Amino acid sequence: MSSILSVQNLNKSFGNKHVLHDVSFDIEKGHIVGLVGPNGAGKSTIMKTMLGLFNFQSGTIKVDGQTVTPMKHEALSKVGALVEHPGIYPFLTGWDHLQLFADGDHQLIHIQKIISQLNMDSYIKRKTKGYSLGMKQKLGIALALVNFPELVILDEPMNGLDPESIKDLRDLIISETQQGATFLISSHILSELQRLAQDLLIIDQGRIVETTTMHDLLASQGKQTIMLMTNDDKRARDVLKKARFKMTADPRIEVVATDDSTMPRVLKTLVQANIDILDVSRLEGNLESSLLEVLKQNRIQQKLAMERAE
Numbered sequence: 001m002s003s004i005l006s007v008q009n010l011n012k013s014f015g016n017k018h019v020l021h022d023v024s025f026d027i028e029k030g031h032i033v034g035l036v037g038p039n040g041a042g043k044s045t046i047m048k049t050m051l052g053l054f055n056f057q058s059g060t061i062k063v064d065g066q067t068v069t070p071m072k073h074e075a076l077s078k079v080g081a082l083v084e085h086p087g088i089y090p091f092l093t094g095w096d097h098l099q100l101f102a103d104g105d106h107q108l109i110h111i112q113k114i115i116s117q118l119n120m121d122s123y124i125k126r127k128t129k130g131y132s133l134g135m136k137q138k139l140g141i142a143l144a145l146v147n148f149p150e151l152v153i154l155d156e157p158m159n160g161l162d163p164e165s166i167k168d169l170r171d172l173i174i175s176e177t178q179q180g181a182t183f184l185i186s187s188h189i190l191s192e193l194q195r196l197a198q199d200l201l202i203i204d205q206g207r208i209v210e211t212t213t214m215h216d217l218l219a220s221q222g223k224q225t226i227m228l229m230t231n232d233d234k235r236a237r238d239v240l241k242k243a244r245f246k247m248t249a250d251p252r253i254e255v256v257a258t259d260d261s262t263m264p265r266v267l268k269t270l271v272q273a274n275i276d277i278l279d280v281s282r283l284e285g286n287l288e289s290s291l292l293e294v295l296k297q298n299r300i301q302q303k304l305a306m307e308r309a310e
């Protein structure tokens with residue numbers, strides 16, 4: 001596997017505020033990578049620093065093996081990005097913007113494809129001063145993709161998009177990946193990221209706390225949950241608790257499945273207690289709860305380490 005982006009020991013401060021602490025990660029070519037973490041964790045700062053927009057104190061950033069700094073950005077010709085609000089001129093049309101950004105005429109077919117995939121045909125030839133937030137956001141995404149970038153960096157790309165547009169964007173990202181592009185995407189819409197990203201970088205307080213795959217994160221958190229409805233939920237809860245099944249919060253009957261044997265054992269326990277099972281379903285893992293668990297565990301570890309150091 002070869003990496004399109006390699007960040008090693010990146011440290012970044014604003015004045016005396018240390019914001020990124022020894023950030024290191026690699027992104028494999030052709031992957032869709034999610035960058036997730038709480039507000040203020042450092043996601044946008046990582047992206048802007050990678051794009052040569054911020055100076056940094058130490059570390060290295062390489063795109064396809066070439067070093068990037070604020071003074072050296074040849075490698076960024078391979079990168080497309082939408083970070084914060086797209087820079088849009090109100091008196092030009094969306095189409096004008098795309099043509100201005102395009103490196104050559106050969107991009108026209110690609111531009112047309114992006115416009116129709118994002119459902120922008122009806123307004124692309126209108127001046128952008130009349131665009132809504134979501135229309136501007138879609139234009140910003142289209143601009144990031146115009147020149148067949150090898151690496152695409154999108155900071156909160158779903159901002160302002162309606163559900164249909166979010167689906168259009170998902171399909172577009174997947175089709176661009178099939179053509180060889182790599183994506184680094186930050187988003188707080190975790191359900192969407194769960195559908196898209198194969199790899200995850202989890203950041204908290206300026207530190208990468210976990211580099212993992214979506215599959216491994218969901219599996220490691222063992223977050224399969226069995227949901228039940230019975231003819232006597234209160235007694236069912238008591239019986240299951242007594243049998244030492246791990247339950248989630250009242251009043252529903254939700255049992256955390258630790259392995260494949262949990263479901264038959266739960267059903268057997270209820271049947272033996274003469275409780276009728278009216279409905280049973282299994283919930284797959286979920287990025288939101290897995291992420292919250294990783295952040296919680298990381299903070300506990302940090303606290304313990306600080307207490308030990310005192």
Ligand SMILES: Nc1ncnc2c1ncn2[C@@H]1O[C@H](COP(=O)(O)OP(=O)(O)OP(=O)(O)O)[C@@H](O)[C@H]1O
Pocket residue numbers: 014017019037038039040041042043044045046
């Ligand atoms: N230009 C700046 N000057 C000073 N501090 C900044 C600047 N930009 C960001 N910061 C600080 O850096 C930290 C990381 O901010 P950043 O915007 O990277 O977080 P984020 O993870 O993108 O957050 P969010 O999810 O809210 O967008 C925060 O403490 C923020 O206050």
